Amino acid sequence: MARLELDGVVKHYGRTEVIRGVDLTVEDGAFCVFVGPSGCGKSTLLRMIAGLEDITDGEALIDGERINERGPADRGLAMVFQTYALYPHKTVYGNMAFALRHAGVAKAVIDRQVRDAAAILGLDGLLERYPRQLSGGQRQRVAIGRAIVRNPRIFLFDEPLSNLDAALRVQMRVEILRLHQRLGTTMIYVTHDQVEAMTLADKIVVLNGGRIEQVGAPMQLYQHPANLFVARFIGSPTMNVLPVTPVGLEGGVARVRTAAGTAVEVPVAEAVTAENTQFGVRPEQLRVLDADVDGDGVFRGVAQVVERLGGETLLHVALGDDAIIVVKAAGGSAHRVGDPVVVAPEDGAGHLFDGTGRCVDRLMPAARA
Amino acid sequence: MSPGQSRRSLALVHLVLAGYTVVALFPVLLVVINSLKTRRAIFTEPLGLPFGAAFDLVGYQTVLAQGDFANYYANSLIVTVVALGLILLLGAAAAHALAEYRFRLNTFFAIYLIIGIMVPIRLGTVAILELMVELSLVNTLLALILVYTAQGLPIAVFIFTEFMRSLSRDIKDSARMDGLSEYRIFLEVVLPLIRPVIATVAVFSMIPIWNDLWFPLILAPGEATKTVTLGVQQFIGQYTVNWNAVLAALTIAILPVLALYALFSRQLIRGITAGAVK
16 A cells, blocks of 8 residues: 655656656555546556656655656556456466566465465466466456555556456456455556546546646546546546637626527636637536427527437437537437437536636535525 | 359469479488489489388498598587577577667667678678688687577577567566566566567578588588588599488488477467468
């Protein structure tokens, strides 16, 4: 168990700056997820923590101790890789025991630890098999077992579920979560999948272009994104974003108008600048109304695509001005392609973003009342 | 393609391959058959089988009676095995460095080694001979071992590098996390993974060394350091050739190559087809 601190961490490859100054604290026992689009530097950052990449500038500390100069094996970390990275010429037992054997641990101790880890992961019957005789899920479990056996201070996961099929991914996700609850060890997990990030993390770190966009608990990021990037990245389907013109600010409520003339009210805690303001609202914050509802607070359009997911239906509604908004409607929605659709945001839902993409502070519900 | 058509084209492929096999094996078979015949039978009926009156082991008796022949054979084995070991070890290590690490002269060394593939080592024979004379290595097996190692390295490094680039980076990183030094990563993780390619490179490198006449003739023609190919020359006189002995010696000389091939064949095929079918 350990607490990790990154202080102004920078990584250069030649002249290209891949990580541009990251400050982060991961508390003892936390499940921290690095998430971001491909090429955002999340894997590089993890590999720097692991010691597989040098830290060009800045400091990494575990429990207050600087680890920049320590080799990967001397940091007390264990890592699970996307491609499992099992030794193909060693059995499951051999794979799990390898690091301990190398460290000169007594045979009896190794045996007990390997069998304990195997029991946790349900690998008991597979210890004599070779990796090629295992399924993808079993291989990833062995890889996790190999990490557990080392009893690390921090677990590092580099997109561990990306090579698994969808059903297995969901199952392994739950298993990793259970493992975290059981071991209570600090875990740092890299993924590009925001669903994995939301479901696993205590703390999500959204990275973009080698910089941290926002750090926070999953629901904090979902409800209070710091900027347009985080707002769009967290949540599925992605947030609808429309350009708007501010028309008034009164009693902590900003009034904005879309190009098509729809007026929306968003409670804000600060003034809204006039230029390039955008309004964002999540598909689940929109309600479908009867087609004959009138008023200037509604969006009118035509259903262009209807995705039926069973429990819910996603309507892609083409508005008059070429914009498309996605609405999460009931599973039994009767809408068909070409039908006129009228939707309105829930009262006070949505965010305003200023010209730089920063999210305008929302008035907290308590403050409003 | 319909099933009938594909079967016909498959048959054609096999016909071509079978034809090539016959062409390739015929000379070898001829050597083996004739090594078991009398001198008269070799000339009157070169394609006849060694039965009845034609059967004669005089060739083998001559070769084995020559006390030195066992010595030649040992020389060949020592030179080939040691050179091969050096080629594989140094070649794989160099390839690992080229494939795994970023350093300033990486590309330069890779190209430098490719030049070694393109320029035949025999062009440098005079310089090599001068060098060996300076080092007093003429008429030693070490001279041959060094030359063959140099000769085999470029292509070995080239093949190994290509294959090692395709190895997953994760597995090496995983070994680093497990606390292995870079040398042990090479020995315990990388080498077992490239076994099929080692077999391929071993066979490709061994045959030219075993068969070489040029360098033994120039660098180590002394009686004590003669190799098999050079030793066989004593049966080829200016006026007469002792065909029985020549053919028997050659038949014996084929054996190690065959043994090596049998040992490596499965790995060899996997090595050649790796990447091609995956």
